[in-house]
Structure formats: C-alpha cells, structure tokens
Amino acid sequence: MAVKVIIPTPLRAYAGKRDSAEFKAATVGEALGHLTTQFSELRKHLFTDDGKLRSFVNVYVNDEDIRYLAKENTPTKDGDTISIIPSIAGGCR
C-alpha cells in the first residue's frame, strides 16, 4: 500500500531536496522508518536518540494529528498522505 510522505521545506535539505516520497507502509511509524532509512540525515531531525518522535514535529495522516489517533501506530491505507509539520517561527525582521 503506497502512502505519500510530504517533506516540509526546512527538512528538504536532509532529504535530497525532495518535497515528497512514497512508501509501502501499513502504519505511520513504518512510513517514517522507510523515510529515515532512505534519508538517514533526516533521522535526528525527526526522532530523539531513543527513537521517539520529537515534540516540535507534528505528524498528520491526511488532515488528522496522529497524537489524537494511535500516534506512530496509526494505520495507513493506500493513497493516504502523511504530512510532517515542524514549527517555523519566521515573520522576518
């Protein structure tokens, strides 16, 4: 089952400048696992040293926050879109 992971601008530098990637994955955790295997530099930006999703990175399946679903165990189905939404602060002085 292919799900699309959208990579946000601040993290594209660590993902070969890609804006998205597709993986076969049954859960959000699996998809992010594939993503960080393909782009190993992304790992430290998404996960803590003990493998937990960082608190300033929000992950959505379609338009729902996985914190209010089953977190990384949230199931995904063919055609789902996973969005990684890191905090950005710019207003630009």
Add this chain to the structure above:
Amino acid sequence: MATKVQPLTSTPKAATLSNEEILRYSRHLIMPEVGMEGQLKLKNAKVLLIGTGGLGAPLGLYLAAAGVGRLGLVDFDVVDFTNLQRQVTFGSSDVGKSKTEAARARLSNLNPDIEIESYETKLTSENALELFKDFDIIVDGTDNFPTRYLVNDACILLGKPNVYGSIFRFEGQATVFGMPDGPCYRCLYPEPPPPGLVPSCAEGGVLGVLPGIVGSIQAMETIKLILGRGDNLIGRLLLFDALAMKFRELKLRKNPDCPVCGNHRTITKLIDYYEFCGVRGEEAPGPNVQVPEITPRELKSRLDRGDDLFILDVREPHEYQICNLHGHLIPLGELPRRVHELDSSREIIAHCRSGKRSAEAVDFLRKAGFRKILNLKGGILAWSDEVDPSVPKY
C-alpha cells in the same frame, strides 16, 4: 469544524462616520457583509501588531486602510536595506529609521483618521500583559520562538485572540489561536525546537512575496474577527506552499493537557521564554564548536606573503555566484562524500558567509584526521568589513 465567532468589540463607542469616512470606506459600506454596522465595528476595534517586518507590512497597510480605529505597533528594530525586498511599508529613505516610527508615518499618511500607537520596545514577559490589555486582538508577526510562546501565553492569560502567521522560504502557516473553545500555540507545539535545528529567515532566506500573502491572510482573519463574519481559521492550520501554489488545511485540536489552556494549567503567569527556548534571540548559534581560527587580516597578509593556502568554501553554489574568495567549493552537506578532493598535507582555510557553517566543516575535517585546517573568523562578511569592501555582503 469552524466555529462562528461573536463580535469582539462591545457596543460601539463611535456611532457615526464623517462624510469623508463614508467616501473613504464606500466599497465596504455598499457590501451588506460590512455595511455601516461593520465599518463602525472596525472603527471601534483595537488591534496590536507584534512585529512590523515582513508579515507586519501587509497587516499594517490593510488594517489601516480598512479603518481599524486603533492600531498598536510593537517593534524595536531599525529599517535596513535587506528589509526592503519584502517589508513594503518602508521605502529606501526609511533605512536607518526606527521601524515603528517609519511604519507610523506611512500608515498615518494612508489613513489619517485612525489612531496609531508605536511601542519602540522589545516585547518581554515584563511588558506584554500591560501592552496587550487595551487591545481586542493581538496579531503575531514575529520572527522567533521565544516571542511566539510569549505572545501565545499572554493572549491565553488575558483571553484575547491571537492571529498567527509564520513563514519560511516559500512556505507559510496561518491560524487563529486563543479563542475560548479553540486551541493555542502550545496545543500545536508543546515545545520549541532546540536552538540551531531550524534555520531563521536570515539564514534560510524568504521569497519576498510570501510574507505579503501570509500577512494578508492574517489581516483578513483579523477583520473577520472584528466583523463577526464568516468562518475563521479556529482549529484549522492553513498551510501554503508558494512553489507548488497549493493551500492545505490540517485540523488543530485543543489539547486537554495543554499547560496553559488545558484542564490542569501549570502555567499561570508569564515565564522566561529565552530560557524556555534555550536561546538568546532567534539567531541561535548552532552546535557551538570551538575550532582553530584565522582572522581575515591574518589571512590577507599570509596570502600576500605567498603562503601556500588552500581556500575551501563550504557555502552553496548560488551563494558562490553572489561573491567568492576564489576558493574550492564543497557545500557543507556534501563534504562527507567529497573529502577525497582535499589534500590533508596542505594548509586549508575553510570559510562560509559568517563563519558558522565553516566551523562545522573544520570540526568535521579535524575529526576526519585533518590537522592543518583553520576557520576564517566571521566568514566572507568579516572579509568584506576588514579586508576588501568591494566584496558584497548578503
């Protein structure tokens, strides 16, 4: 689901418009969604803009033009040349002036019928509540995490809406926080990223039109809150990708465990936000690496002496095109797989724009066994200041 909001302003104090105002606002007055009632709500509304930069520019211009009766402007910064690419409130003749004063002059010229108050100060935990209390709506157009958390917490403590917008390169976010049943910034992001992990606009750049679009969305949301019309971005995070030219929307939920707006609140007064974010300001240095350095002047005299030095430029190719010191270009991100291009027996001077990325490069290469390597202190910016002013700064 979007929530209908109640008009925020109580019974209007100003009950009429002058003939000049009727003419000025005629395109509002002939729309039933605004009309005389709505225009009077705008006239009686009090909106505080935090930041008069990229987002603050369209915010100030549109809210002043729309006839928001009292606009407060908070900023401590001075207009510089790099601002003019996107901060359209300012003109070339404003460079060097205080942003709040330059913005005040521009906005009063646009609309002399409104009150504009400028606060030339940095927003702090000491002054935020006092500044916010006389305004109906707070609009967050700041550029750093400590101030964003400060604005959020102050709005929650005072029960005021916080119209949020944020940008990076060609991507933007907008939403409305701080409504009674809606989420707040901490519901979305309980904690800030560690310093250095997320680049600032000064480091990452921003397409000049982007703050124009995101700031305009904030201005529209502010006006809708005042009018009590339409569906606001409450509980919805609007994402805008200017390159793909796509808008997307995500659901935001109120976090019942939120420390500032949840059921068991642990934050009941303003805290030290710099400590909370682990930084002093938005220009957070990255991982603080101590590496051997050379000053631009020392480098110049050694080059003049004819010393055999290998200049390594670790910036990106598009930066090399702006200006360079004729160095060998290997962007920092490509260094690990291009180490073989370097000769460890030669003395290497690494440089970037400001000296930060090249410090990481020197650190990396030292760990890889390079011994004769120095970082150019202050980068190409310092080179321009101290050695060769013909090299442009960017």
